Amino acid sequence: xxxxxxxxxxxxxxxxxxxxxxxxxxxxxxxxxxxxxxxxxxxxxxxxxxxxxxxxxxxxxxxxxxxxxxxxxxxxxxxxxxxxxxxxxxxxxxxxxxxxxxxxxxxxxxxxxxxxxxxxxxxxxxxxxxxxxxxxxxxxxxxxxxxxxxxxxxxxxxxxxxxxxxxxxxxxxxxxxxxxxxxxxxxxxxxxxxxxxxxxxxxxxxxxxxxx
DNA sequence: GGCCAGGTGTAAA
DNA sequence: TTTACACATGGC
Numbered sequence: 001x002x003x004x005x006x007x008x009x010x011x012x013x014x015x016x017x018x019x020x021x022x023x024x025x026x027x028x029x030x031x032x033x034x035x036x037x038x039x040x041x042x043x044x045x046x047x048x049x050x051x052x053x054x055x056x057x058x059x060x061x062x063x064x065x066x067x068x069x070x071x072x073x074x075x076x077x078x079x080x081x082x083x084x085x086x087x088x089x090x091x092x093x094x095x096x097x098x099x100x101x102x103x104x105x106x107x108x109x110x111x112x113x114x115x116x117x118x119x120x121x122x123x124x125x126x127x128x129x130x131x132x133x134x135x136x137x138x139x140x141x142x143x144x145x146x147x148x149x150x151x152x153x154x155x156x157x158x159x160x161x162x163x164x165x166x167x168x169x170x171x172x173x174x175x176x177x178x179x180x181x182x183x184x185x186x187x188x189x190x191x192x193x194x195x196x197x198x199x200x201x202x203x204x205x206x207x208x209x210x211x212x
Numbered sequence: 213g214g215c216c217a218g219g220t221g222t223a224a225a
Numbered sequence: 226t227t228t229a230c231a232c233a234t235g236g237c
Contacts, residue, residue, distance in 0.1 A: 026218095042219040048235070049218085083234035087220080125220045145218050194218060 008172035011155060012189065017196045025191025026135035032106050033062050034136035038128045039091050040082045051081040064106045068096035091123025110137045126162045134190070140182040142170045143190045147197040 012018050026034055033053065040049040055078040056062050061070055076089040098121060103109035118129035133141040144166045149159065159165035170186075177185055 038218090041217090043217060043232085044219090044234075045217050045236075081234070083217090084219090084232050085234080087232055091220090123220065127219065131218080143218085147218070190218095198218095 006155070007175055008152075008169050009176035011152075012193070015196075017192055018189075022191040022195055023188070025187065025194075026131070029135045029187070030110075030138060031136070032064050032067075035095065035132055036062065036067070036092060038131040038135075039088050039095070039123060040079060042088070042123075042128065043084065044082045048082045052079040055079070055081070064096050064099060064109075067092055068100055087123065091121075095121050095124065113137065115141075126166075130166070134183070134187050138183050138187075140179075140186055142166060142173060142186040144169055145190075145194070147194045148190070150201070151193055151197050 006014075027037070028034065036056065037049055037053065040052050053062070059074075059078060061067060061075070061078070067075070070093065072089055072093060075093065076085050079085050079088055079092075082088065099106070099109045099113075102117070103112055113133075115129050115133060118124050118132055119126070124132075127143060127145055130141050130143045133139040134143050144162065148169065149165055152158070152165070157168075159168065173186065173189065174182070
């Protein structure tokens with residue numbers, strides 16, 4: 001099912017995807033805001049997430065303690081622009097509360113959490129968990145998303161599940177990279193893939209004629 | 213007006 | 226274990 005004739009790295013290089021570098025692509029990486037953004041961005045455009053984040057900022061709500069104790073109705077109102085707001089408000093509050101209960105504070109969470117713990121939280125699936133691990137905790141995890149799948153699909157690679165796709169990408173990249181700084185490299189590559197696909201898509205599919 | 217967006221949970225087959 | 230549907234808003 002997996003044609004391994006190209007590594008992901010070679011593919012990215014060959015198509016010049018590595019050039020327009022989004023350095024530290026996720027805004028305010030390493031902070032609690034990444035968790036908020038990771039939940040809010042589910043099935044929603046990032047521009048809408050920014051509106052919600054700004055609403056939260058204006059109400060001094062971008063912190064672990066603030067989200068954990070905020071009034072749920074207020075939270076729903078503030079994040080409404082990002083859609084799915086009832087679910088997301090509940091997920092955010094529960095996640096913040098669970099972090100405080102299990103890790104005490106954000107720094108400790110960043111240091112100690114793992115994928116299984118994140119996946120056991122409501123509203124946190126594989127992509128959200130990996131985004132948090134990569135961009136908040138700076139772990140050497142490569143986030144794969146609809147854009148990544150779409151790009152590879154345009155070149156004839158398809159994968160059954162998120163985990164299959166991620167495993168192939170990570171192995172492929174590890175083969176070309178030194179372990180040193182792998183976390184930063186993964187963070188950069190995911191960002192570059194997303195920006196590249198955005199720039200080269202017509203509607204849903206990557207327009208391969210724009211690439212080749 | 214229909215499809216899509218930096219997905220995930222839940223319920224039915 | 227898969228598949229279908231709900232969640233919700235706004236852009237094009």
